Structures are given as structure tokens and as C-alpha cells.
Amino acid sequence: MTGWETSERVLESGGFESRQRVLVAEPVVEASEAGARTLGVTYWQAVDRFTRGGIRASWTGGGGKLKLLGGATLLTFGPPELSFEGGLVSCRHAIQGGLLALRAGGSVSLAQRPEGDQQELSVTVEEYLPRLAARAGAPPWTGMLYAKVQSPFHAAVSRRYFELLLRSRNA
Amino acid sequence: MNVTVFGATGVVGRALVPLLGKHELTAVSRTARDEPGARWVVADAASGDGVGAALEGADVVYYLVHSLGAGDFEEQDRIAAETVAREAASAGVRQIVYLGGLGADGPDASPHLRSRRETGQRLASAGVPVTTLRAAMIIGKGSAAFETILGLVKRLPVMVTPSWVSTPTQPIALDDVTQYLAGVCANEAAYGEGYDTGGPEVMTYRQMIERIAALLGRKPAIVEVPILTPYLSSLWLNLVTPVNASVARPLIEGLRNPTIAREERIRKLLPLELTPFDEAARRALA
Numbered sequence: 001m002t003g004w005e006t007s008e009r010v011l012e013s014g015g016f017e018s019r020q021r022v023l024v025a026e027p028v029v030e031a032s033e034a035g036a037r038t039l040g041v042t043y044w045q046a047v048d049r050f051t052r053g054g055i056r057a058s059w060t061g062g063g064g065k066l067k068l069l070g071g072a073t074l075l076t077f078g079p080p081e082l083s084f085e086g087g088l089v090s091c092r093h094a095i096q097g098g099l100l101a102l103r104a105g106g107s108v109s110l111a112q113r114p115e116g117d118q119q120e121l122s123v124t125v126e127e128y129l130p131r132l133a134a135r136a137g138a139p140p141w142t143g144m145l146y147a148k149v150q151s152p153f154h155a156a157v158s159r160r161y162f163e164l165l166l167r168s169r170n171a
Numbered sequence: 172m173n174v175t176v177f178g179a180t181g182v183v184g185r186a187l188v189p190l191l192g193k194h195e196l197t198a199v200s201r202t203a204r205d206e207p208g209a210r211w212v213v214a215d216a217a218s219g220d221g222v223g224a225a226l227e228g229a230d231v232v233y234y235l236v237h238s239l240g241a242g243d244f245e246e247q248d249r250i251a252a253e254t255v256a257r258e259a260a261s262a263g264v265r266q267i268v269y270l271g272g273l274g275a276d277g278p279d280a281s282p283h284l285r286s287r288r289e290t291g292q293r294l295a296s297a298g299v300p301v302t303t304l305r306a307a308m309i310i311g312k313g314s315a316a317f318e319t320i321l322g323l324v325k326r327l328p329v330m331v332t333p334s335w336v337s338t339p340t341q342p343i344a345l346d347d348v349t350q351y352l353a354g355v356c357a358n359e360a361a362y363g364e365g366y367d368t369g370g371p372e373v374m375t376y377r378q379m380i381e382r383i384a385a386l387l388g389r390k391p392a393i394v395e396v397p398i399l400t401p402y403l404s405s406l407w408l409n410l411v412t413p414v415n416a417s418v419a420r421p422l423i424e425g426l427r428n429p430t431i432a433r434e435e436r437i438r439k440l441l442p443l444e445l446t447p448f449d450e451a452a453r454r455a456l457a
Contacts, residue, residue: 029433029434030433030434030435030436032435033435034367034369034431034432034433034434034435035433035434037373037431038431038433041339041429041431042429045428045429056337057337058337058375058377058395059337059339059375059378060375060377060378070395070396168433
């Protein structure tokens with residue numbers, strides 16, 4: 001696993017974009033519905049593993065909830081939107097709300113795509129409005145919880161996710 | 172083609188035997204039987220008794236044996252697989268077909284899943300090409316996992332469930348998995364290959380409970396609690412379902428990890444219209 005990168009920026013819309021990626025020599029998942037679904041399932045598994053079961057995803061037909069200790073709903077997601085065309089394999093979930101979202105909007109996408117002669121694995125959160133981030137015009141310290149806790153947590157989970165994906169491919 | 176089926180009296184074996192009717196069939200059981208459709212022989216893969224005789228002249232061997240329920244099931248499965256692998260190589264068998272468990276391997280895999288993986292490796296250890304099909308829960312009458320869920324639905328109007336009920340899984344109909352098993356018989360493209368087999372729908376165990384309950388005209392209340400160990404869960408299942416705790420515990424330990432197909436190569440090898448979950452459950456309930 002090489003090419004680890006993590007970046008974050010605030011978009012003109014006010015939404016946050018966060019992206020992590022690594023490069024691998026071979027595709028980790030097949031370009032199929034099963035492969036795309038594996039990207040999503042493995043990500044939620046990484047959240048579970050990283051928090052030792054403290055934060056788990058719970059799914060129903062209409063979507064999922066990320067729950068803290070089986071109680072508080074941190075984020076709610078729409079059902080997986082699976083794609084596997086033109087070398088891109090991806091699983092996207094719309095963010096629908098929860099304690100950590102200021103309001104519904106944005107998405108989290110797990111993807112595998114060709115990058116030169118390698119494959120890029122990525123986690124991209126787009127147009128997300130985090131409740132813990134500083135609001136426009138507010139003092140920066142009001143966003144400390146997001147900057148010092150949620151954002152690094154997300155990047156660490158992404159790293160664990162990439163490791164899990166690679167490990168499961170090698171199994 | 173001469174085909175020998177170990178585990179012919181199990182849930183999968185019984186459904187598979189009629190699909191292999193065009194072959195010369197030897198069905199293996201640990202106790203004497205005489206049922207139509209096959210030549211029945213007595214053998215015990217764990218002890219090795221009768222295994223050599225059961226494999227005489229066999230071209231293809233189905234290995235549908237497990238020791239779930241025994242305290243040392245991992246060791247017993249290992250020994251049984253090595254015995255059959257060795258005897259199959261001696262008998263000139265061309266292919267062993269094995270039904271293993273679905274789910275990513277790794278250090279946190281359950282003992283049951285690890286044992287299923289190791290069984291596949293031991294079967295391949297003597298050089299006979301093994302075709303491995305991996306399945307999650309099989310929806311069919313008598314399937315231990317399905318009967319566990321059914322027992323819960325039938326007996327409990329209110330369920331206090333551990334967090335594994337939110338784990339995604341991809342159950343497959345008994346009819347579908349047996350068609351896949353029959354389809355790889357003597358199929359050279361499948362020699363030495365492993366395939367994930369899953370049904371057409373991915374769902375959580377909670378959704379599965381709710382859908383089976385709906386088919387039975389019930390609506391149980393499900394209360395999910397974050398702390399309920401596999402040991403406690405298995406004791407509880409032993410109380411409220413017909414499934415023994417020694418069988419339930421290894422199954423429950425495996426439910427923490429997602430069991431979904433990671434690839435679909437089997438669908439290209441054997442195009443098959445997969446049975447929807449509700450239809451598979453209806454057949455199992457009939």
C-alpha cells in the first residue's frame with residue numbers, strides 16, 4: 001500500500017470535502033455488484049473494528065445508522081448506490097442526518113479506480129455539513145471538536161479500511 | 172461419471188443427491204441405509220473407517236461433512252478432511268467439491284469460519300483439485316442457521332438481540348446452492364477454483380427475522396442491545412430454539428462479521444436465476 005494521502009477543504013457551498021486514498025498494484029475488488037458492495041460493507045466493518053464495536057452501522061431496507069454504543073445515532077445514511085462501469089467500482093451512501101450532521105446533505109463514497117498502472121482506493125466525503133465544525137463567521141475554536149477529533153478519526157478509519165480491504169483480498 | 176457424496180444424509184446432501192441422478196452415485200453415511208437413487212455405503216470420514224472403499228472408482232467426490240456440535244470440531248474436521256484427501260488421491264479422484272463458509276478470512280474470523288477455510292486447505296493437501304463453493308446461511312428446511320432464526324420467530328414475541336443482528340449477510344436458497352454444487356461436477360473450468368455463492372439479496376439478520384416473521388403472520392418486537400456475548404447468546408438460543416448450544420455458539424461467533432459474496436464468477440460459470448429470499452423461505456417453511 002503506497003501513496004497514502006488525506007486532504008480536506010471547505011467548498012464554496014459551505015460543505016466539507018474530505019478525501020483519503022492509497023495506491024495498490026492490483027484491483028482489490030471485482031468490477032461487479034458484489035465488488036462494489038464489498039467496498040461499502042468493508043468500510044462499515046472498519047468503523048466497527050477501529051472503535052472496537054463502540055460505533056457500529058445498523059441497516060434496514062431504507063438505509064443505515066451509525067450508532068454510538070447501540071444508542072445515539074451519529075449519522076444516518078441512504079441505501080448503497082453501487083456502480084461498476086469503465087474501471088470505476090464504487091459504493092455511495094447519501095448522508096441523511098444524525099447528531100453529527102447539521103442537516104441532511106452530502107455523501108460518503110468508497111471507490112476503486114485505475115490510476116496509471118495501479119489502482120486507487122479512496123474514501124470521499126462530499127458536501128457534508130458537520131455539526132461540530134465552526135460555522136461561518138464564528139471563532140475558530142468553536143470548531144475544535146471537529147478539527148481535533150472527528151476529522152482525524154475519519155482519516156484513521158479510512159486507513160484502517162484500506163488495510164482491511166487489502167487483507168481480505170490476500171486471504 | 173462415478174460420484175461419491177460424503178454427508179449425503181445432511182440438509183445439503185439430501186437436496187443434492189437427486190440432482191446428480193445422471194451419474195453413478197455412491198452416497199456415504201455413517202449408519203447403514205438403503206434409499207433409492209444411489210448406492211449407499213457406510214463410512215466415517217473422522218475415523219477413516221470405510222473411506223477407501225467408498226472412494227473406489229470415484230471420479231468426483233462431494234465433501235459435505237462437518238463436525239459442528241462436537242467440542243473439538245476444528246480438530247475433527249481437520250482429521251476428516253485429511254483422511255478423505257489422502258484416500259481420494261490414492262483412488263485417482265479427479266475433483267473434490269467442497270461447500271465452505273462465506274466471509275473474509277483474517278485474525279478476527281470466527282473459529283467456525285477458520286475451520287471451514289482450513290478444511291478446504293486440507294482437502295487440497297494431497298493434490299486432488301478442489302472446487303470450493305462458499306455460502307452464508309442456507310435457506311432450507313433443516314438448515315441449522317435457518318432453524319435457529321425460525322425458532323426465534325416462532326417462540327418469541329419480543330426479542331432482545333445482540334448487535335450481530337445488524338450485520339449484513341447474503342443468504343442463499345437451498346435449491347440454488349445445490350444447483351451450483353451439481354453444476355461444477357466434473358466441470359474442468361472449476362477445478363482448483365473457489366467461488367462465492369450468494370442469493371440475490373443482501374440483508375441484515377434483523378431484516379431476515381422480520382421477513383420470516385411476516386411470512387408467518389407475526390410481528391416480533393426486536394430490541395437490540397450492544398452487550399450480549401456469543402456464549403450467553405448460545406445458552407439463550409438453546410433455551411428458546413430447537414438448536415443445541417454447541418451448534419449455535421460457533422454459528423453465532425461468526426455472525427459478527429459480514430458474510431457477503433465478494434465476487435460473482437460463479438454466475439458467469441453457471442448462469443442461474445436465483446431464488447428471492449421470500450420464496451426460498453416459503454419453500455423452507457412448507
